[in-house]
Amino acid sequence: MKSQQSELCSLYTKIFVVVSCYWVVSIVTVFVNKTLFSSQTVALEAPLFITWFQCIISFSICFTLSQNGGVPGIFSFPKGTPWSMDVMKKVIPLAIMYTLMIATNNLCLKHVGVPFYYVGRSLTTVFNVVFSWILLRQATSSRCILCCAFIIFGFYLGVDQENLLGSFSLIGTIYGVVGSLMLSLYSIFTKKVLPYVNQEVLLLSYYNNAYSIILFIPLMLINGEMTVLMNYTNFQSTYFWFQMVIGGLCGFAIGYCTSLQIKVTSPLTHNISGTAKACAQTVIATQWYNESKNALWWTSNLIVLASSALYARFKQLEMEVKSKTPVPEEKQSLV
Known part of the structure; x- marks a missing residue:
């Protein structure tokens, strides 16, 4: 009995530490990126270049860990190379989505305030339901659809209140919607590609960052950032590169902490943790930037957060029921 209690205590302590690390790293990453994109001390109007540099930092760390097999005694890192033709054929389509995802998310963060950032990207759950039906033919329960309806309403209310408060950014909101998509x-x-990398999330992150380094170059050209970079005069600043490296380390850390949280809990628990983290992040941001919001603005955030958490909880309950439902003998695998 004491041994079981000790094991449970150890497990709960591990989960608490991992979730806490995810919260801290995730919130710090958002604030660091916002500083890089909008701070007058950096004053570089090239958000895609900053994101590209972060991918280089993440790739360099992943490459080193892959060559050494990880950090001895702490964690292992799977070996692999992103330059295999077979790997490239399988992973590059996903890497394109990954590149567009982080590009639009960071462009959204540049144009909107941190307090509104979560609401601006809150339609991911809605798009999940839509694409699960279109691409996977997976039906969604009526109560989950109702949660999506409330998320859309909360998003609309948040946009309306941002507009009334004079802090609404149309281009930032569009980037947020595209980022959610x-x-x-x-x-x-990702579910389709993971089998090609032996279900190794870290290895997939390594490959995605490798390909993103190349894919970001045409995006920077399209966004007109090459001219900005040629005219930028702060490249000699040690402080500038220090901030850039910190941003890159945060980018790698959030990827690792996300994977670790999913590993020690579950994908749905990760979603619930992310939703609760977003609530804390919003409160911290309003205090940090000394922003005053009205009751309806806070109501929009509450609707989005509560609906997202309920959606994750309903999906969790449905998965538990499905896992306990016996599979008919004729549908069971012979293996």
Whole structure:
């Protein structure tokens, strides 16, 4: 009995530490990126270049860990190379979605405030339901659809209140919607690609960052950032590169902490944790930037957060019921 209690205590402590690390790293990453994109001390109007540099940092770390097999005694990192032709054929389509996802998310963060950032990207759940039906033919329960309806209403209310408060950014909101769409597609297609990398999430992250380094170059050209970079005069600043490296380390850390949280809990628990983290992030951001919001603005956030959490909980209950339902003998695998 004591041994079981000790094991449970150890497990809960591990989960608490991992979830806490995810919260801290995720919130810090958002604030660091917002500083890089909008701070007067950086003053570089090239968000895709900053994101590209973060991909280089993440790729360099992943490459080093892959060569060494990870950090001895702490965690292992799967070996692999992104330059295999067979791997490229399988992973590059997903890498395109990954590149567009992080590009639009960061462009959204540049144009909107941190308090509105979560609401601006809150339609991912709605797109998940739509694409699960279109691409996978997976039906969604009526109560989950009702949650999606409330999320859309909360999103609309949040946009309306941002507009009334004078802080609404149309282009930032559009980037947020596109980012939600790409995140949804990325999540769905990740399930199809993971078997090609032996279900190794870290290895997939390594490959995605490798291909993103190349894919971001035409995006930077289209966004007109090459001219901005040629005219930028702060490249000699040590402080500038220090901030850039910190942003890159945060980018790698959030990827690792996300994977670790999913591993020690579950994908749905990760969604619930992310929703609760977003609530804390919104409160911290309003205090940090000394922004005053009205009651309807807070109501929109509450609707989106509560509906997202309920959706994740309903899906969790449905999965539990499905896992306990016996499979008919004729449908069971012979293996």
